[in-house]
Amino acid sequence: MDSLLLSVIAKPDLIVFLAAAVVVIAGGVGVITYRNPVHSALSLVMTMFGIATLFIEQNAQFLAAVQIIVYAGAIIVLFLFVIMLLGVDRSEIFSRERIRAQRPLAAVAGVVTLGEILILGHATWATGAKAATGAVGNSSDNVFKIAQAVFSTYLLPFEATAILLVIAVLSAVYLSKRVVVNVDEALDGPSSDGVAVANEDADREAPWEPDTENDDEVYEV
Amino acid sequence: MGQDPLFLGHISIGVVLIVIIKVLLAFVALMVSVMLMIWFERKLISDMQNRIGPNRAGPYGILQTLADGIKLFFKEDLIPDRSERFVFKLAPYLTLIPAFLVFTVVPIGGTVHIFGHTVELQVADPPMGILFVLAMSSVAVYGTMLAGWSSGSKYPLIGSVRASAQMISYEAAMGLTVATVVLVTGSLGTRDIVAAQAGSYFGIIPKWNLIRLGVVPFIIFLIAVTAELNRPPFDLTEAEQELVGGFHTEYSSIRFALFFLAEFMNTITMSAVIVTLFLGGPDGPILFGPSFIWPIIWFLLKTGVFLFAYVWFRAALPRLRYDQLMDLGWKVLIPISLAWLLLVGAMQISKVYGFALFAVFIVAGVALLRAVAVGKESNEVDIVTTFRKESPRRGALGGDQ
Structure with missing residues (x-):
């Protein structure tokens, strides 16, 4: 018993891998089997945490942290926002398929992806080195290696991605911006006396009203 | 750098025990400090608001959180x-x-x-x-x-x-x-x-x-x-x-x-x-x-x-x-x-770059604020003139809002 315990403790990698693999697979199955979209999203969070654990087990600590911050902390939160605010947070009955032959196609795609991963895991033709060669260096110079790759070898693609993201954000803001107009002001004109009086009234009677400077901004969460 | 000395060597039962003890100690310490913090907040805010605050359970009401x-x-x-x-x-x-x-x-x-x-006084140092x-x-x-x-x-x-x-x-x-x-x-x-x-x-x-x-x-x-x-x-x-x-x-x-x-x-x-x-x-x-x-x-x-x-x-x-x-x-x-x-x-x-950048930021910041203010003004004028041209009647717009 004692020796068994010792031998198990001596292999933390194996224990961590098994536990994380179970979490990842359970989460993945949950995503596609739950009827309620919120439950599916939560299963996806579970998968993300499992993958982050696997990253840590491979000494890729930075990737693990980014995985949690970006995917679990931002993207799936956005999923949940959309699900909750659109009011589709009820179990749906999928009696009719939206796209014909959706299920067989999904099965084929799954098998192809699995085959691809299995081949990539052993093949050398992509980069000349084996894809899955194990941990790169020890855990603390992980960040340095990523920084070196991103800011020297792959600087141009990295910056291009950054610009692309900024453009996407700006255009999203522009497209969703609604202009709310103060009707009285628009009709009477800013220079007429009536408006000045009305504004003074508003100031005196309703000091808790938001100031008119911010009226053209509509906050949508 | 950034490596917990506890996990450098062979991981034995002793190491596992130390980790478990650290986790338990941290948990208990945190729970007790939460209890004290709630009492501290209630007592302090009472003082600031000229009240007495919790004073029944234990000396100075320190056990109030436990009772709650x-x-x-x-x-x-x-x-x-x-x-x-x-x-x-x-x-x-x-x-x-x-x-x-x-x-x-x-x-x-x-x-x-x-x-x-060698044990660092923190639960984990990843x-x-x-x-x-x-x-x-x-x-x-x-x-x-x-x-x-x-x-x-x-x-x-x-x-x-x-x-x-x-x-x-x-x-x-x-x-x-x-x-x-x-x-x-x-x-x-x-x-x-x-x-x-x-x-x-x-x-x-x-x-x-x-x-x-x-x-x-x-x-x-x-x-x-x-x-x-x-x-x-x-x-x-x-x-x-x-x-x-x-x-x-x-x-x-x-x-x-x-x-x-x-x-x-x-x-x-x-x-x-x-x-x-x-x-x-x-x-x-x-x-x-x-x-x-x-x-x-x-x-x-x-x-x-x-x-x-x-x-x-x-x-x-x-x-x-x-x-x-x-x-x-x-x-x-x-x-x-x-x-x-x-x-x-x-x-x-270098310090030269730093101070140069600082100056640039101040200038850019002022320019940006001015640009925002000007943009806001011109936007307002635009909206007013367009609305005047398109809908002269009050009723047409009133329904919209």
């Missing part, structure tokens, strides 16, 4: 009919666990030697250190969000949407200020961050990040953390006048208590994180007696200052409006912290 806890345990646990049962039960734990996990990476003292092992704090605080959104949604009621949903929008917005400013600290440290590990702050300028002024980085990142971080914690003056999540009780309106009994436990635990851990990042953590002079005890005392004192400050904020500041909150986060804190990050980066290269 026992009471809550024995209350009826209600689950609303229209709630999503599983998520409703899960949500309090999703709030509580990240709150505890953040504390694990905070160094509360130096290192001690136990049974031939190389990703401070990123773990960011990760856990971004995961903490789930508890709040799901609690509000699963209650199956309107006010909790509004409260939780407010809370999660607020937490996501302020995370950006928080992350950028953490990046400035990481930039001068050159490591993500919390122990390295603390070690880099040891020493002093001219033998008097401590070399803490508070002074090294200029005071701006510290202030931004303090504001961002207060918003992240949903504490006053950023407690729109539970604005009683507007939302009944916020995201936990439908909760009762021990589940309700768990939310408050998590909130106070978060307050304590985030104060500890501020101390770690900007005030040198357990750094301080060793005066007399055993040398390992002084860092712990300094750490507790510094954390205590921030706990006091949070209570003070609550007593002194009125609650912000929602648009003010979003303006502060997106239009003030994020640009300033971004500029300061670039500035710190330039200072790392």
Whole structure:
């Protein structure tokens, strides 16, 4: 018993891998089997945490942290926002398929992806080195290696991605911006006396009203 | 660098035991400090509001929290009919666990030697250190969000949407200020961050990040953390006048208590994180007696200052409006912290670059503010003239609004 315990403790990698693999697979199955979209999203969070654990087990600590911050902390939160605010947070009955032959196609795609991963895991033709060669260096110079790759070898693609993201954000803001107009002001004109009086009234009677400077901004969460 | 000395050699039963003991000690310490913190907050805020506060259970009412806890345990646990049962039960734990996990990476003292092992006085010292704090605080959104949604009621949903929008917005400013600290440290590990702050300028002024980085990142971080914690003056999540009780309106009994436990635990851990990042953590002079005890005392004192400050904020500041909150986060804190990050980066290269960049930022900032003001004016004029041309009658527009 004692020796068994010792031998198990001596292999933390194996224990961590098994536990994380179970979490990842359970989460993945949950995503596609739950009827309620919120439950599916939560299963996806579970998968993300499992993958982050696997990253840590491979000494890729930075990737693990980014995985949690970006995917679990931002993207799936956005999923949940959309699900909750659109009011589709009820179990749906999928009696009719939206796209014909959706299920067989999904099965084929799954098998192809699995085959691809299995081949990539052993093949050398992509980069000349084996894809899955194990941990790169020890855990603390992980960040340095990523920084070196991103800011020297792959600087141009990295910056291009950054610009692309900024453009996407700006255009999203522009497209969703609604202009709310103060009707009285628009009709009477800013220079007429009536408006000045009305504004003074508003100031005196309703000091808790938001100031008119911010009226053209509509906050949508 | 950033490597826990405990796990360097062969992992034996002794190491596993030490880890378990550390986790248990941290958990108990955190629970007890939450109990004291609730008493401290109630007592202090009573003093500030000219009341007496809890004074029945124990000396000076110090056991009041224990009494409240026992009471809550024995209350009826209600689950609303229209709630999503599983998520409703899960949500309090999703709030509580990240709150505890953040504390694990905070160094509360130096290192001690136990049974031939070098043990750092913190539960874990992973190389990703401070990123773990960011990760856990971004995961903490789930508890709040799901609690509000699963209650199956309107006010909790509004409260939780407010809370999660607020937490996501302020995370950006928080992350950028953490990046400035990481930039001068050159490591993500919390122990390295603390070690880099040891020493002093001219033998008097401590070399803490508070002074090294200029005071701006510290202030931004303090504001961002207060918003992240949903504490006053950023407690729109539970604005009683507007939302009944916020995201936990439908909760009762021990589940309700768990939310408050998590909130106070978060307050304590985030104060500890501020101390770690900007005030040198357990750094301080060793005066007399055993040398390992002084860092712990300094750490507790510094954390205590921030706990006091949070209570003070609550007593002194009125609650912000929602648009003010979003303006502060997106239009003030994020640009300033971004500029300061670039500035710190330039200072790392050379002082000349740094000051040149500082001047450029001031000019650019003034130009940008002017541009925004001009744009706003011209927009207003445009809208007015177009509306005059297109719809001269009042009735046509009145229906639109």
